[in-house]
Amino acid sequence: MLAWFKSTPLKQLEAQRDRIATQVYPEPLQSLVSTPLADTLTDARLLDVIVLDFETNGLNPQVHNVLSMGWVEITNGIINLGSARHYLIRSETAITGDSAMIHHLLPEQLNKAGLDEHRAFSQLLKAMVGKIVIAHGSVIEKGFLEHYINQHYHLSSLPILWLDTLKIEQYRSQIRSTKPDWRLASVRKCYHLPDYPAHHALMDAIATAELYLAQLHGLFGSAPAKLEVLIKASQR
Amino acid sequence: MMDSTLLPNIVAFLGAIEPFNQLPNAVLDSIAINMEIQFLGKGESLAPLLTQKQNLFIIRSGVIEQRLPDGSLRSRLGEKDIFGFSLENENYQANALENSLIYRFDYAALLHCVADYPIVTEQLALSANRRLQSSVNVQWSEGEKGLFFKSVKEVASTRIVQVPPSMTIQEVARLMRHETGCSCAVIVDNSSLNNTLVGMVTDKDMTKRVVADAVDVTLPITHVMTEHPWTVGNDELVLSAVHVMMKHNIQNVPVLDANKQVVGLITPQLLVQKHSVQAVFLIEKIGRCQSLEELTALALERQAIFEAMAEANLPSHLIGQVLTMIYDAFTQRLIYIAEKALGPIPCRYVWLAAGSHARSEIHLLSDQDNALVLENNATDSDRVYFNHFAMYVCKGLAECGYALCTGRFMAATPKWCQPLNVWLQYYRKWANNPEYDMLLSLTVFLEIRPLAGDNTLFDILEKQRVVQVKGNTRLISALVRNALQTRPPLGIFNNLVLEKEGKNGKRLNIKKAAIGHLVDLARIYALHDGGEMLATEARLRFALDHQSINESSYQDLSGTYQYMMQLRYSHHLRCLRSGKPLSNTLNPDHFGSFSRQHLKDAFRIVSGFQDAVKMKFGA
Numbered sequence: 001m002l003a004w005f006k007s008t009p010l011k012q013l014e015a016q017r018d019r020i021a022t023q024v025y026p027e028p029l030q031s032l033v034s035t036p037l038a039d040t041l042t043d044a045r046l047l048d049v050i051v052l053d054f055e056t057n058g059l060n061p062q063v064h065n066v067l068s069m070g071w072v073e074i075t076n077g078i079i080n081l082g083s084a085r086h087y088l089i090r091s092e093t094a095i096t097g098d099s100a101m102i103h104h105l106l107p108e109q110l111n112k113a114g115l116d117e118h119r120a121f122s123q124l125l126k127a128m129v130g131k132i133v134i135a136h137g138s139v140i141e142k143g144f145l146e147h148y149i150n151q152h153y154h155l156s157s158l159p160i161l162w163l164d165t166l167k168i169e170q171y172r173s174q175i176r177s178t179k180p181d182w183r184l185a186s187v188r189k190c191y192h193l194p195d196y197p198a199h200h201a202l203m204d205a206i207a208t209a210e211l212y213l214a215q216l217h218g219l220f221g222s223a224p225a226k227l228e229v230l231i232k233a234s235q236r
Numbered sequence: 237m238m239d240s241t242l243l244p245n246i247v248a249f250l251g252a253i254e255p256f257n258q259l260p261n262a263v264l265d266s267i268a269i270n271m272e273i274q275f276l277g278k279g280e281s282l283a284p285l286l287t288q289k290q291n292l293f294i295i296r297s298g299v300i301e302q303r304l305p306d307g308s309l310r311s312r313l314g315e316k317d318i319f320g321f322s323l324e325n326e327n328y329q330a331n332a333l334e335n336s337l338i339y340r341f342d343y344a345a346l347l348h349c350v351a352d353y354p355i356v357t358e359q360l361a362l363s364a365n366r367r368l369q370s371s372v373n374v375q376w377s378e379g380e381k382g383l384f385f386k387s388v389k390e391v392a393s394t395r396i397v398q399v400p401p402s403m404t405i406q407e408v409a410r411l412m413r414h415e416t417g418c419s420c421a422v423i424v425d426n427s428s429l430n431n432t433l434v435g436m437v438t439d440k441d442m443t444k445r446v447v448a449d450a451v452d453v454t455l456p457i458t459h460v461m462t463e464h465p466w467t468v469g470n471d472e473l474v475l476s477a478v479h480v481m482m483k484h485n486i487q488n489v490p491v492l493d494a495n496k497q498v499v500g501l502i503t504p505q506l507l508v509q510k511h512s513v514q515a516v517f518l519i520e521k522i523g524r525c526q527s528l529e530e531l532t533a534l535a536l537e538r539q540a541i542f543e544a545m546a547e548a549n550l551p552s553h554l555i556g557q558v559l560t561m562i563y564d565a566f567t568q569r570l571i572y573i574a575e576k577a578l579g580p581i582p583c584r585y586v587w588l589a590a591g592s593h594a595r596s597e598i599h600l601l602s603d604q605d606n607a608l609v610l611e612n613n614a615t616d617s618d619r620v621y622f623n624h625f626a627m628y629v630c631k632g633l634a635e636c637g638y639a640l641c642t643g644r645f646m647a648a649t650p651k652w653c654q655p656l657n658v659w660l661q662y663y664r665k666w667a668n669n670p671e672y673d674m675l676l677s678l679t680v681f682l683e684i685r686p687l688a689g690d691n692t693l694f695d696i697l698e699k700q701r702v703v704q705v706k707g708n709t710r711l712i713s714a715l716v717r718n719a720l721q722t723r724p725p726l727g728i729f730n731n732l733v734l735e736k737e738g739k740n741g742k743r744l745n746i747k748k749a750a751i752g753h754l755v756d757l758a759r760i761y762a763l764h765d766g767g768e769m770l771a772t773e774a775r776l777r778f779a780l781d782h783q784s785i786n787e788s789s790y791q792d793l794s795g796t797y798q799y800m801m802q803l804r805y806s807h808h809l810r811c812l813r814s815g816k817p818l819s820n821t822l823n824p825d826h827f828g829s830f831s832r833q834h835l836k837d838a839f840r841i842v843s844g845f846q847d848a849v850k851m852k853f854g855a
Contacts, residue, residue: 078340079273086242192335194297196245203245210275210337217277217335 070202090114298336392500435461
């Protein structure tokens with residue numbers, strides 16, 4: 001199993017990195033793809049982490065937009081709110097009534113207070129350099145981020161390490177009894193983490209970061225948190 | 237560009253916790269972005285800090301216990317509780333009993349954020365004693381009604397010594413001596429037309445700045461005066477005068493009129509006296525009552541006076557003293573009425589107040605502790621008379637709101653209505669054989685004070701009491717053993733040490749939890765060093781003066797005692813206001829996080845004191 005593990009996700013990332021190594025990309029993308037990946041045997045608690053969340057007006061990066069993004073960093077196992085960022089993103093596409101209901105983000109609000117999409121993503125890429133990236137249900141964040149990278153840098157995918165607290169929870173649920181509700185708030189409840197209002201990108205990012213720390217304790221106790229286990233769980 | 241509130245849920249959480257609830261959202265925001273979040277799994281400990289930084293922690297969810305280096309429990313903390321690591325003096329380990337989410341603040345950065353809010357700064361102090369003290373002060377300054385909302389001119393003293401700057405120190409001191417009840421002089425520049433206030437001296441200044449430094453008393457007063465003293469305006473509220481006193485730690489505040497002329501003086505004694513007027517009136521009325529019915533009618537007035545005092549948050553020892561004076565008056569008048577009802581007194585006697593009544597630490601729930609001492613040649617029929625007499629007085633007191641003593645430590649109990657010889661024997665027996673069942677009687681009667689009758693009987697008894705107690709190491713160690721039998725609760729609010737109280741659920745008994753302990757321990761120190769004062773605070777002061785405890789222990793203990801007494805008085809006030817029966821038991825759900833913190837501080841201080849007593853007296 002370890003052989004499979006070593007051959008698949010990380011090998012692919014390394015291979016992809018080798019392929020693009022000859023190219024030079026503009027910053028901050030260049031730093032992001034040229035900073036070496038973490039060793040899979042390291043204790044995940046010692047690694048710098050960025051936890052992010054996007055609020056979007058739909059699930060398809062081809063047609064939908066990121067409305068807001070929030071992120072926070074974890075250093076030495078501690079969530080540092082000084083690193084917390086929350087950006088509303090200006091968008092030409094109108095927000096449909098439904099998504100406005102969920103996110104409480106009105107088009108006028110976004111256009112007035114919002115940041116240009118390119119600047120927001122650049123800030124994010126800069127913050128991601130040298131860190132493991134975590135999201136709850138990372139397929140959305142990954143999809144929108146890679147779409148943006150593809151549009152602006154013509155790079156088909158981003159060779160970085162993602163962890164997914166939703167997947168980790170599903171992996172954990174094989175150990176414990178199955179629980180079908182994988183929404184962030186429900187999963188947090190299992191860990192007795194406090195109720196936070198959902199659908200605010202930064203709040204969700206912080207909520208995810210707390211969940212991640214709780215999961216580390218649940219999975220590993222006081223033993224070293226092996227990164228390879230987390231990667232494997234997140235890849236399923 | 238960021239939102240106006242970057243971290244709405246964290247700001248909302250902080251905004252619901254004392255003392256952060258006194259801060260505007262903008263400040264909370266700046267606090268929140270400096271915050272760190274930590275997850276402690278069940279069984280994990282907070283890593284010891286490697287840096288010199290001090291941190292403050294708030295528990296967002298979960299349960300944390302603190303343990304001292306020797307493994308003993310320091311306290312147990314839950315959601316919204318605040319704790320701090322102070323490297324200099326608080327050395328303990330914090331362990332998670334459940335998975336816990338903890339908000340961590342850099343203490344220096346936090347203080348910087350709240351710098352404009354001194355009350356919050358005080359409440360975030362790292363030392364337990366300072367926190368307790370600040371809470372006593374804060375409550376005092378927050379008095380809602382009563383005296384504090386009167387204008388300064390209504391209460392200011394107009395007796396004030398005014399002197400010109402050229403006057404010598406000695407002349408000023410003489411003037412101050414002549415003006416009775418005045419402890420300070422103001423220096424007014426009469427060379428200018430507008431008589432401006434230029435300085436102030438107090439009698440303390442005369443000691444500290446003149447006598448202590450052997451200053452030449454023929455020098456002008458300007459050499460030793462305080463220049464530009466703090467003042468209050470005639471029309472300002474008493475509250476602001478008190479605020480000025482506390483903020484600058486001063487006792488005397490000159491009062492100025494609209495033209496900046498000195499017209500009076502505000503002193504703490506004055507504030508207390510104005511309140512005592514009501515009590516003086518009541519005592520006078522009690523002294524004129526001719527029947528039990530008239531007396532019982534005044535019981536409500538006693539309650540009104542208590543409410544006024546508690547509302548104004550007078551220092552607890554003053555409330556205790558005023559209530560004691562009223563209690564004395566009721567007792568003395570009942571004795572007078574009993575004599576009238578039962579016929580003339582057949583022999584000499586002395587009526588004693590004992591226990592908390594003797595210590596002048598009375599509150600509305602105080603029950604009766606009293607005794608009768610008769611002259612030695614009292615006949616059987618004399619004793620029958622005094623049995624009736626005591627019954628009459630004790631029942632009368634009960635009707636006036638002083639509950640009968642459940643331990644039957646009352647003159648109405650034949651055992652406690654005895655000739656002097658028997659009483660002398662009692663003390664001898666207690667002192668020589670301080671066994672457990674004797675100890676309770678002994679502690680009640682270790683404090684006695686004569687209220688009526690023949691004081692020579694009391695003097696003989698008191699002499700015997702002192703002889704038997706002084707230097708009696710067996711007695712002291714019996715008292716120590718007894719005092720250490722129960723410990724204050726360190727883990728309150730996890731239902732560990734609360735009492736079940738009928739349908740009310742779990743309650744905290746503050747008398748058992750802390751007040752009783754402090755009274756016991758202060759008594760031990762005073763007896764050990766031969767102090768004959770009765771009041772707990774005076775005893776603590778005595779222990780400090782005899783170097784039995786150091787300055788910081790003294791501050792801790794007297795601060796804790798005052799805090800607990802104040803807590804009891806304000807709880808009684810709340811009961812009265814809400815029409816509920818008075819009790820010494822508090823519902824912990826009604827405590828804010830900071831009150832809980834104060835209580836835990838208090839219990840910790842008491843517990844530490846018990847350990848110190850154990851070490852010192854080796855029980």
